[in-house]
Amino acid sequence: MLAAIASPLTSALPVSAGEALSATDVSDQNWEYIQNDAITVAFPADGKKPMFLWWYTSDPDNINVVKFKGLIEYCTYENPYYVWRHDALASRIRERIQAKFYSPKEHMMQNQTRLRALAALWKIGNATGLHTPYLPFSSSKWRLDGPENVTRDDVRYLSFNFTLVDVPNFREHVFLRKLEIVIRCRFYYTPATEDVYGKYAYTVNAGELKIDIVVKHWDWNIDKLEPIIDDLRKLGLDIPEGKAGLALWVNLASINMTKMHVAGEDAGNDEDSDLTESVSSARSMYVEGEHVSVTPNNTDNDETPLMNKLRERFQIRFEKGNATFAGFFKFVPQAIITDGVSYNTTDVTASYVTAGAHVRLFIGYPYFGNNTLEHDPSLGVEEVVSWPSINPLLILFGATAAIAVIVAAVKLRRKTVNVLGVQ
Numbered sequence: 001m002l003a004a005i006a007s008p009l010t011s012a013l014p015v016s017a018g019e020a021l022s023a024t025d026v027s028d029q030n031w032e033y034i035q036n037d038a039i040t041v042a043f044p045a046d047g048k049k050p051m052f053l054w055w056y057t058s059d060p061d062n063i064n065v066v067k068f069k070g071l072i073e074y075c076t077y078e079n080p081y082y083v084w085r086h087d088a089l090a091s092r093i094r095e096r097i098q099a100k101f102y103s104p105k106e107h108m109m110q111n112q113t114r115l116r117a118l119a120a121l122w123k124i125g126n127a128t129g130l131h132t133p134y135l136p137f138s139s140s141k142w143r144l145d146g147p148e149n150v151t152r153d154d155v156r157y158l159s160f161n162f163t164l165v166d167v168p169n170f171r172e173h174v175f176l177r178k179l180e181i182v183i184r185c186r187f188y189y190t191p192a193t194e195d196v197y198g199k200y201a202y203t204v205n206a207g208e209l210k211i212d213i214v215v216k217h218w219d220w221n222i223d224k225l226e227p228i229i230d231d232l233r234k235l236g237l238d239i240p241e242g243k244a245g246l247a248l249w250v251n252l253a254s255i256n257m258t259k260m261h262v263a264g265e266d267a268g269n270d271e272d273s274d275l276t277e278s279v280s281s282a283r284s285m286y287v288e289g290e291h292v293s294v295t296p297n298n299t300d301n302d303e304t305p306l307m308n309k310l311r312e313r314f315q316i317r318f319e320k321g322n323a324t325f326a327g328f329f330k331f332v333p334q335a336i337i338t339d340g341v342s343y344n345t346t347d348v349t350a351s352y353v354t355a356g357a358h359v360r361l362f363i364g365y366p367y368f369g370n371n372t373l374e375h376d377p378s379l380g381v382e383e384v385v386s387w388p389s390i391n392p393l394l395i396l397f398g399a400t401a402a403i404a405v406i407v408a409a410v411k412l413r414r415k416t417v418n419v420l421g422v423q
Contacts, residue, residue, distance in 0.1 A: 028045070029045065029264075030044065030045055030264035030267055030268055031043065031044065031045055031053075031264065031267070032044070032045050032147070034147075034158060034187050034209075035057060036057065036207070037057055037058075038056065038057060038207050038325075038381070039054060039055070039056060039057060039207045039380060039381050040054060040055055040056075040057045040060070041053070041054040041187060041209055041379075042054065044267035044268070045267075046144055047142045047143060047144025047160075047162050048142065048267055048268060048270075049067075049068075049137060049138050049140070049142060049267065050067075050068040050137055050142065050162045050183050051065070051066070051067040051068065051138075051266070051267055051276075052065070052066045052067075052209065052379060053065050053255075053260075053263060054209070054327060054379060054380070054381070055327070055381070056325035056381050059325070060256075060257045061256045061257055062254065062256070062318075062320065062327075063254065063255050063256060063257065063259075063260075064252075064253075064254060064318045064327030064329075064379070064381075065251070065252065065253040065254065065255060065263070065276055065277075065280070065358075066250060066251070066252055066329055066379055067138070067250065067251045067253075067276065067277070068137050068183065068248065068249075068250055069136065069137055069138060069249040069250065069251055069272075069360075070134055070135050070136040070137045070138070070140075070248075070249050070272075071134070071135045071137075071181075071215065071218075071246055071247065071248060071249070072087060072088075072133050072134045072135075072246070072247045072249055072362070073087070073088040073133040073218075073220065073221055073222075073244060073245070073246055073247075074086045074087050074088055074133065074244065074245055074246075074247055074364075075087075075088055075092065075093055075096045075222075075243060075244055075245075076243050076244060076245045076364075076366070076367075077096045077097065077100045077101075077239075077240075077243050078096065078100060079305075080245065080349045080364065080366070081303070081305045081306075081349035081350060081351040081362070081364050082245065082247035082303060082349070082351050082362035082364045083302050083303055083351065084299075084302070084303065084353075085302065087133045087134070088130075088133040088220075088221045088222060088244055089130075089132075089133060090124060090125055090126065090127045090130055090221075090225075091125050093124055093125075093221070093222070093225060094121050094122075094124040094125035095125075097121065097124065097229070097232070097237075097239060098121055101232070101237040101238060101239050102117060102121065102232075102237060105236060105237065109235075109236070113235055113236070116231075116235060117232060117235050117237065120228050120229075120231050120232050120235070121232070123228050124225055124228050124229070127224065127225055127228070129224060130221045130224060130225075131170065131219065131221065132169075132170075133221065134249075135167060135170065136167070136169070136272040138271065138272040138273060139167075139168065139169065139270055139271055139272040140164060140165075140166065140167045140168075141164075141165040141166040141167070141168070141270075142162045142163065142164060142165060143162070143163045143165050144160060144161070144162060145160060145161040145163060146158075146159050146160030146161060147159060147160035147187075148160070150186075154190065155188070155190050155192045156188075156189040156190050157186040157187055157188045157189055157190075157192070157210075158186070158187040158189070159184075159185070159186050160185050161182055161183065161184050161185065162182070162183040162185070163181075163182050163183075164179070164180070164181040164182070178216075178217040178219070179215075179216070179217050179218065179219065180214070180215075180216040180217060181213075181214065181215050181216075182212075182214040183211060183212070183213060183214075184211065184212040184214065185209060185210070185211050185212075186209070186210045186211075187207075187208075187209045187210075188204050188205070188206055188207070188208055188209075188210060189206060190206050191203065191204065191205055191206050192204045194210065194376065196332075196336060196374075196376065197336060197338075197343040198343075199334070199336065199343060199344075199345045200332070200334055200345065202312050202313060202332060202376075203312070204378065205380065207380055207381070208378050208379070208380035209378060209379050209380060210376070210378045211376070211377045211378055211379070212374055212375070212376055213248060213373075213374070213375045213376075213377065214372065214373070214374050215246065215372065215373045216371075216372040216373075217370060217372075218246060218368075218373075220244060220367065220369075221244070222242065222243070222244040222367070226241075242367040242369070243367070244367050245349075245364050245365060245366050245367060246364070246365045246367075246368075246373070247362040247363065247364050247365070248362070248363040248365070248375070249360065249361070249362055250329075250360075250361045250362075250363065250377075251274070251277055251355075251358055251359070251360055251361070252282075252285065252316060252318070252329060252358060252359045252361060253276060253277045253280035253282055253357065253358035253359075254280055254281055254282035254318055254319070254357075254358075255276065255279055255280060255281060256281060259276075259279045259281075262275050262276060262278075262279045263275070263276045277355070277357070277358045280357040280358045281357065282294050282318070282319065282357050282358055282359075283295055283319060283357070284319050285316055285317065285318055285319060285359060286315075286316065286317040286318075286319075287306065287316050287352060287359075288306055288307060288308065288314065288315065288316075289315075292354065292359075293354070294354040294355075294356075294357060294358060294359050295354070295356070295357060296354050296356070297354065297355055297356035298353050298354050298355070299353055299355050299356075299360065301353065302353075303351035303352060303353045303360075303362060304351060304352055304353065305349065305350070305351045306349075306350040306351060306352065308333045308350075312332075313330040313331055313332050313333065313378075314330060314331050314332075314333055314348075314350055315328055315329070315330045316328065316329045316330075316352075316359065316361065317382075325381040325382060326381065326382060327379065327380070327381050328379065328380060328381070328382055329361075329377065329378075329379050330377065330378050330379070331348070331350075331363060331375065331376065331377035331378070332348065332375065332376045332377075333347065333348050334346065334347060334348060335348050335365055335373055335374060335375040335376075336373070336374040336375070337368045337371050337372070337373055338371060338372050338374070339371050339372070340372070346365065346366050346368070347366070348363060348364065348365060348375065349363075349364035350362065350363050350364060351364070363375070363377070
């Protein structure tokens with residue numbers, strides 16, 4: 001009860017219930033801006049990298065930052081969500097298989113079988129031809145298409161896309177010839193219902209930036225190791241197939257207007273840098289409604305899984321400071337996997353770690369082979385109304401006293417009372 005009393009209330013922007021929320025689209029040397037009276041969204045001019053800054057227009061001292069850092073392939077033999085120790089490096093894949101499936105059966109194997117299993121594990125750990133599991137977005141080359149205004153029936157929005165063109169550090173890998181990554185963005189002027197191929201639907205408010213992450217033809221390290229892993233299965237190890245996932249790494253930070261020049265430098269360079277995160281002033285965030293201090297740097301520890309509480313979308317909300325409106329980053333707990341003909345849903349996992357004044361968020365997608373993955377995050381601002389600053393103990397004391405008075409009054413009438421309301 002005390003937790004419920006202490007929690008702030010949130011609601012969408014007042015104009016989003018049905019009123020249109022038009023915006024202007026302007027740019028300068030570093031940024032392209034989408035702006036109206038309620039929200040300002042900025043992203044790097046010319047689509048240099050997928051990075052977004054946004055704030056309640058009347059409060060530019062509380063700027064929210066989301067930077068899409070990249071994709072990471074990882075093993076899911078132990079956890080379905082991302083953990084940094086489970087990156088899909090050859091040595092770590094061997095380590096996970098050995099710890100999870102070989103060690104428990106080692107004492108049951110005959111000597112010759114044990115030697116064959118050890119030889120296969122050695123091959124996995126020393127495999128060649130694998131790509132590094134992390135594909136960085138910040139140091140990649142992107143093409144910006146748009147922005148342009150779109151009208152669809154009664155729905156209006158501004159549309160633009162980031163399309164991956166090149167990843168310099170991956171040029172030697174053949175899979176770049178097929179890999180396609182598109183980040184589709186729609187800034188809504190009007191409220192809308194997103195119907196995702198008839199599989200699920202959710203609401204988007206006016207002033208919300210809706211984002212689709214589309215990944216096609218990911219080249220899985222786990223697939224290259226499958227023949228060796230299959231040999232281990234034949235030796236009696238119960239290793240499931242395709243136990244890998246792909247994590248979208250997203251950094252969430254907060255800055256004020258005096259640090260915009262740092263963010264501009266970050267947006268303009270072609271390195272996988274964390275300049276904006278280094279000047280972040282965030283002290284806490286609300287992760288699925290739970291207040292989390294982000295000051296400690298816990299990146300040497302395992303990530304913490306997010307538990308979606310039966311909501312339409314996962315949500316992380318930024319601390320609002322003295323502002324009326326706080327920034328949020330949301331994403332649907334399901335994704336679409338398609339071969340271009342059929343469309344199927346898959347569950348999305350998530351984990352996070354505090355990284356010193358910012359959060360590293362990892363959105364996890366299960367193995368999807370050579371198919372296409374589509375997922376739906378979004379960002380915006382919402383009104384946050386706090387409860388009056390009354391001591392919770394006084395509230396509890398008052399409630400207890402009220403119950404005592406009721407019980408005493410009923411006893412005077414010689415009636416049995418059940419405070420919980422159960423007869």
